[in-house]
Amino acid sequence: MASSTKDVEAPPTLDAPLLGPAAPRSRLRVAPVSLSVMAFLLVAIAAAVLYYNPGGVASNLMRLRENDYPWTNDMLRWQRTGFHFQPGKNFQADPNAAMFYKGWYHFFYQYNPTGVAWDYTISWGHAVSKDLLHWNYLPMALRPDHWYDRKGVWSGYSTLLPDGRIVVLYTGGTKELVQVQNLAVPVNLSDPLLLEWKKSHVNPILVPPPGIEDHDFRDPFPVWYNESDSRWHVVIGSKDPEHYGIVLIYTTKDFVNFTLLPNILHSTKQPVGMLECVDLFPVATTDSRANQALDMTTMRPGPGLKYVLKASMDDERHDYYALGSFDLDSFTFTPDDETIDVGIGLRYDWGKFYASKTFYDQEKQRRVLWGYVGEVDSKRDDALKGWASLQNIPRTILFDTKTKSNLILWPVEEVESLRTINKNFNSIPLYPGSTYQLDVGEATQLDIVAEFEVDEKAIEATAEADVTYNCSTSGGAANRGVLGPFGLLVLANQELSEQTATYFYVSRGIDGNLRTHFCQDELRSSKAGAITKRVVGSTVPVLHGETWALRILVDHSIVESFAQRGRAVATSRVYPTEAIYSSARVFLFNNATDAIVTAKTVNVWHINSTYNHVFPGLVAP
């Protein structure tokens, strides 16, 4: 490693361009032309867009507004993913239920069969897979066809009962938009595909109790089975009149008759509003058990266990979790640290990710997390492409036995079976203000694993730096500091005028401690306007002796990034206009002013497509 950062110049082998200022937010890339030529071009482009409209949605002539980008059919087609779950068309959202049953992973999700946005036809889509990656679409499981779910079959959960039966509890939006809970069961338990479902004739099984607003009572989740009295405990998210999130608890023996408990599972410490899609599960705190995911329904609280309470914050649309303890007698959750309670502390993902749910995979004894990753482009662009939203790659969840302060989220191991061509790079010095292109060919479906080292001398020489640094309020990857940013640029064009940057930024506080920020900068991810572009991220623990480690899954319009082997995650939706197909590139970069960073190892794999399709012989929406 070089001894000084000041007297070393970047060698000629490095790519020259530095990371310049952030690109303008919305620009059609046209040279100055007269207004009439411009108008003609816009009309011609609009006509072409409508002619090639892949979703077949826009039958009316749509006018291109100032911010509208003239997408071509090829560009929009490129945005569809290769190995993420997405139905053939239309809108999907919350992962509702997942389970392993008779050799198949079942996945249910919020699905609008009629359009590219949420509306009252929201239903339960259904698909099966052998490996959580290659999906077969099935006919929808549940549709809004009764008075108690006329305005939508909303989110819920499926549970495998100890006697082998399966129950689904879900929220229905009634005609008057009252949120009620309903029961559905499979018609034929011997069918491994669970194709047919029937709704209980006693639905709704629960209506909002006194003191709870009609629109604050949703997403039921059977969380605990008490063997001694054969009672299930079902939790439902809500909020109180002071705007504090609360979790109601019901008990039931038969999923038809329910008793509301006088206490609540948890009331948030801050007025964070309505809690959607509540989840509660145990994690093992000791290494000997850390690799076992634990089944909430049967696992008793005890030594070596912590509990995770997760909720989706309707007010700000992020998924927060808290680590804490769970008392079975009082049926209450208590966060270890009230200052990082649900809604104000830890997040599963610092980017675009919502309404997630875990399930216990008894086949592989692991807990698996799914969340949906919405669009950040315009409704018009969703209509043009004919679909909206993705599911993240399922992630396993474990407690971090090293930091003891966070969870570890990591793509399921099955993803590695999709890896094909591998390129490996070692010991690449990245000088201040430099980039280095990784020659990996077309870079649109990738699994990248990289480790970085920062020059020790530069670290030692830095007394205090960027104490108040924050990913979201920073200028992104173009914002230079003493010890960062450094990392990768994915979905970049050759000129780097389009790029999504995933990076670390190291600061040193007045207490002398280093603090690592893990950020993802979307500001230059697309030259198109009408797209929300942010810098997302958080701090991430980097323990003594550890390298700075990144894993990035790139799949067309989604980038899922994992820092420090899953301690922090950031997911972005991106819509490049130039860095697509064979023009998509990957670079390493170091935009620190004073530190040489070494890319110790970088492994880049191309990832196969999963070619999801309708289950043979069936018809899916």
Ligand SMILES: OC[C@H]1O[C@@](CO)(OC[C@@]2(O[C@H]3O[C@H](CO)[C@@H](O)[C@H](O)[C@H]3O)O[C@H](CO)[C@@H](O)[C@@H]2O)[C@@H](O)[C@@H]1O
């Ligand atoms: O589909 C209903 C379930 O979805 C959840 C969590 O995502 O609630 C969402 C909610 O509606 C908003 O979310 C939509 C996208 O998911 C959005 O497009 C729509 O405009 C929003 O209203 O659904 C209800 C009914 O609108 C609303 O109260 C929520 O915010 C989950 O809680 C529901 O079960």
